[in-house]
Amino acid sequence: MATDGLRSGKALWGMTLLLLLAAPELGAVKFHADDPLQKEPAPMNAPNIKPRKLSDYYDFFQNTFAKPGHPKKGSKRLPAQGVNTLGEVPDSPWYTNRHGKTPMTIQELVRGPGGENQPDTSGPLTVVAAKTEGVMPGFTMKDAKGRKYFVKFDPLTNPEMATSADAIGARFFYALGYNVPETYIFTFTREQLVIAPDATIKDARGKRRPMNDRDVTDLLLQVPQRRDGRYRAVASVFLPGSVGEFRYHGTRSDDPNDVVAHENRRDLRGLRVFCAWLGHDDSRAINTLDRLVQEDGTQFLRHYLIDFGAILGSDSNWPNSPRSGNVYWFDWKTSAAQFFSLGLDVPRWARAKYPHLPAAGRFESAIFDPERWVPFYPDPAFDNCLPDDAFWAAKQVMAFSDEQIRAIVKTGEYSDPAAEKWVADCLIARRDKIGKAYFAKVLPLDRFAIRQDRLVFEDLAVNHKFSAARDYTVQWSRFNNQTGQKTPLPGETTLALPRQLQEASSGEYFASDIFGGEKRKSVTVYLRKKAGQVEVVGIDRTW
Numbered sequence: 001m002a003t004d005g006l007r008s009g010k011a012l013w014g015m016t017l018l019l020l021l022a023a024p025e026l027g028a029v030k031f032h033a034d035d036p037l038q039k040e041p042a043p044m045n046a047p048n049i050k051p052r053k054l055s056d057y058y059d060f061f062q063n064t065f066a067k068p069g070h071p072k073k074g075s076k077r078l079p080a081q082g083v084n085t086l087g088e089v090p091d092s093p094w095y096t097n098r099h100g101k102t103p104m105t106i107q108e109l110v111r112g113p114g115g116e117n118q119p120d121t122s123g124p125l126t127v128v129a130a131k132t133e134g135v136m137p138g139f140t141m142k143d144a145k146g147r148k149y150f151v152k153f154d155p156l157t158n159p160e161m162a163t164s165a166d167a168i169g170a171r172f173f174y175a176l177g178y179n180v181p182e183t184y185i186f187t188f189t190r191e192q193l194v195i196a197p198d199a200t201i202k203d204a205r206g207k208r209r210p211m212n213d214r215d216v217t218d219l220l221l222q223v224p225q226r227r228d229g230r231y232r233a234v235a236s237v238f239l240p241g242s243v244g245e246f247r248y249h250g251t252r253s254d255d256p257n258d259v260v261a262h263e264n265r266r267d268l269r270g271l272r273v274f275c276a277w278l279g280h281d282d283s284r285a286i287n288t289l290d291r292l293v294q295e296d297g298t299q300f301l302r303h304y305l306i307d308f309g310a311i312l313g314s315d316s317n318w319p320n321s322p323r324s325g326n327v328y329w330f331d332w333k334t335s336a337a338q339f340f341s342l343g344l345d346v347p348r349w350a351r352a353k354y355p356h357l358p359a360a361g362r363f364e365s366a367i368f369d370p371e372r373w374v375p376f377y378p379d380p381a382f383d384n385c386l387p388d389d390a391f392w393a394a395k396q397v398m399a400f401s402d403e404q405i406r407a408i409v410k411t412g413e414y415s416d417p418a419a420e421k422w423v424a425d426c427l428i429a430r431r432d433k434i435g436k437a438y439f440a441k442v443l444p445l446d447r448f449a450i451r452q453d454r455l456v457f458e459d460l461a462v463n464h465k466f467s468a469a470r471d472y473t474v475q476w477s478r479f480n481n482q483t484g485q486k487t488p489l490p491g492e493t494t495l496a497l498p499r500q501l502q503e504a505s506s507g508e509y510f511a512s513d514i515f516g517g518e519k520r521k522s523v524t525v526y527l528r529k530k531a532g533q534v535e536v537v538g539i540d541r542t543w
Contacts, residue, residue, distance in 0.1 A: 029481050031509065031528065031537050036084040040092040043257045043300035049292055050254050052244035056286045059247070060377050064330055069249025069263035069380030077384045080266035085526070085538035087266075087388060089177070093257070093302045095267040099175040100396030106407045112171035114182030119235045120144040121186060124194045130201040130211060130219065136162070136309075136317050137219045140238070142196075148238035150181075152309060153223035153231070155317050160359040160419070162309040162316045163234040164412030168423075169278060169308025170236075171408050176274050176396055177267065179304040182237040185413050187230040190220060239304065241292040245285045246303055249380040252290070255301050263380040270393030272382035273438065276373035277397050277430050279363055281325045282310035283375050312423055313354075313363025320362045322349055325373050359419040365429035370437050387441035387543045394438035395446060395460055397431050405431070436466045442543045443521040445514060448536045453502065455495045455512055455525060455536075470516050476501070479509040479526060486511050497527075497534060504529040509537070 062068060071077050082089065089095050098104060119125070123144030131138035131152075138152040154162045163185055170183035199211040225231055248268060251258040262268055275283045289304040309316040315324065323329075326349035352367040354360075375382060406424045414420040439461040447458045461467035476492035478500070479485075489510075492498040501510045512525045526538035 030479075030484060031085060031481055031526065035537055036086045036088070037090045038084070038097075040090050042296075043093060043298060045298050046255055046257060046292075046300045048254050049243050049299075049301060051242075054245045054247065054285050056284070059285050060329075063248075063378045063380065064328070067378070067380070069261065070383060077386055078264055080269055080386065080389050081264045082260040083266050086536070087392065087539050087541070089267045089270075089392070093300060094179075094265065095177045096179070098177050100177065100399050103399065104175060106404060109171060109175055109404055109408055110411055112182070112411070113174040113180050114237065117147060117182050117237050118184045119147070119149060119186045121188050121192065123192075125188055125192045126194050126196050127211070127216060128196045128199050130199070130215060137222050139219065141193075141235075149235035150238060151233045151235050152316075153233050156222065156224055158314070158319060158358040158361060159224040159226075160232065160412070160414055160416075161314045161319070161361045163232060164359060164414055164423075165312040165314040165361075166234045166236075166307070166309040168409055168412045169280065169311045171411055172278055173274070173305055173308065175400075175408075178271075179302055180308075181239055181304065181306055183308075184235050185232065185411075186235055187226070187232050189230055190217075234309070236306070239289065239291050243290050243292050243301070245288045246290050247285050248382070252301070257300055263384045265381065266389050266392060268381035269385040269389040270396075272373075272375075272379070272385050273370065273390055273393035273397060273434060275375065275382075276325070276368075276370045277427070277434055278308075278311045279313060279320070279325055280308065280311040281320075281373075281375045282307075282315075283379065284377075313361030315361070319358075322352055322362060324362075324376075325349075325368075328374055328377050330377065355418075355422060357416065357419040357422055359414050359416055360422050363423060363426050365426040365433070368426075368430050368433060370430070370434045387438070388541045390438040391442045391444060391541070394434050395444075398435040398460065398464060400431060402428050432464075435460075435464055439464070439466055442541050443514070443516045443518070443523050445516070445523045448525050448539065450497070450527070450534050450536065453497045455497065455527070457514075457525075459516070473515040475513045477511045477513070479511040481509045501527065501529065501534060506530055506532070 082092075084090050089097070091097055099109065120143040125144070126142045127139050128142060128148070129140040136153060136155065138150065140148065141151050142148050152162065152166065154160055167183050167185050170180045174180050193216055195211050195213065195216065200208045201211040201215050202208050220231060223231060246252065247262060249261065249263045251261055271283065275281070287305065287307045289306050290301050291304060292299060293302050310320070313320050315321065326347070349367055352364050354362045354364060405427050409420055409424040409427065412420065412423070444460040445457045446460055449456050459467070459470070462469055474493050474495055476489045476498045477486035478489065480487075489498050489500060498510070504510070506529055508529045510527045512527070514523045514525065515521070520543060522542045524540040525536060527534050528537040
């Protein structure tokens with residue numbers, strides 16, 4: 001009975017949310033009284049969430065060969081769901097609108113997801129567990145105030161590379177709207193580390209045993225030590241309530257709030273553009289976190305992105321490969337070209353030039369092509385990204401000014417000014433390439449509003465000087481919200497509000513079809529008369 005109740009509850013919640021966020025596809029009225037939603041409805045209680053652990057190997061093989069979440073042969077990719085009628089992503093346990101909607105100050109961008117929990121190194125740092133998996137060492141510690149952190153280091157060959165990337169990445173992804181852990185760069189001495197009485201470590205045979213001082217010494221021998229004898233690390237605040245990771249396809253069966261297939265979520269589709277910008281090809285399911293939280297008496301999942309040590313030219317353990325972001329780890333086409341040409345067919349990405357800046361790894365902007373960029377292996381949400389999904393993401397990338405980018409990069413605390421400058425310069429150049437590429441895929445009109453009885457907007461491509469000023473063709477119509485039918489208003493071909501709209505009764509809808517020179521690219525803006533005012537209630541795009 002409990003299972004049936006959960007299923008019926010999830011079905012009811014799913015129908016409600018889809019009606020609110022994807023009504024046109026369901027044949028219902030296009031707009032509801034509370035559209036456009038800025039925030040998803042409060043989550044349902046989720047009492048039956050079970051912890052799970054995804055297999056990295058299984059995820060690789062499944063996404064490389066089985067292609068889950070992709071359209072069936074002969075069918076098209078579905079429009080994004082989990083969006084409001086303006087095409088924006090409402091605030092939810094997945095995503096919170098931040099810098100792209102309301103510009104953050106330099107101080108807010110630098111602070112990132114916290115700012116008040118820098119590890120207290122005024123006393124002993126207690127190691128409570130050691131990380132033995134993977135190449136790079138790490139441990140879990142409690143600071144002098146008893147707060148818990150995950151601690152990670154740089155490789156011996158590239159001091160500051162992974163720790164800087166992790167700190168910078170957390171701040172960028174937070175500003176872009178995602179849930180991320182608080183992340184801080186800090187230093188300590190060997191003498192400050194003490195071992196908790198119950199701390200254990202796995203030996204070479206995989207058996208767990210009590211941890212000792214020799215284990216800590218062996219761990220520190222694998223990481224850089226500064227000239228002053230201190231060690232530099234990055235600490236991420238421990239997030240309690242972890243119940244595993246999320247996949248980039250399907251939904252989680254034990255979560256009644258998870259009703260939109262992940263491959264169709266705009267916040268996950270658009271994540272492809274953000275990852276391309278920051279060089280985050282390691283954006284896999286294992287670098288996500290589903291966290292069980294409780295607010296206002298309701299228990300639900302909040303979804304996180306974690307571990308950013310493998311971005312900005314870093315692969316955590318060593319500099320990134322030139323292949324990274326350019327071809328999948330398993331790629332028949334590239335391998336065949338190399339084999340049959342006897343290595344003479346040099347791919348474009350292999351010609352990239354990297355300065356000798358160990359802290360910057362292998363990060364560049366000259367060869368970078370946002371449309372060709374790929375993660376470590378196929379990602380169904382990224383593969384389903386449509387031009388309007390990419391436009392949504394690109395306008396947020398373009399919201400970062402040069403000054404803001406440089407301020408965030410400075411939080412990486414590079415000791416070499418040349419490395420800091422190189423990373424910031426690359427991000428600025430990559431930002432512009434993203435805007436130029438994806439603003440050209442649609443008619444990039446945005447920020448619609450009504451001023452002095454006129455419909456006004458901004459052409460983002462023109463604003464950023466990616467396009468020359470253009471002329472716009474306009475056609476107004478009455479819009480039937482019940483049937484979806486548009487009835488043209490003869491002679492109404494300017495941005496001035498038609499007389500019929502100004503004199504309309506409350507609750508009536510109108511539409512303005514706008515073209516910018518290319519017939520296949522248009523924006524339809526829907527307006528509603530409400531309480532004597534005209535409001536923009538919806539936006540549709542064609543390309």
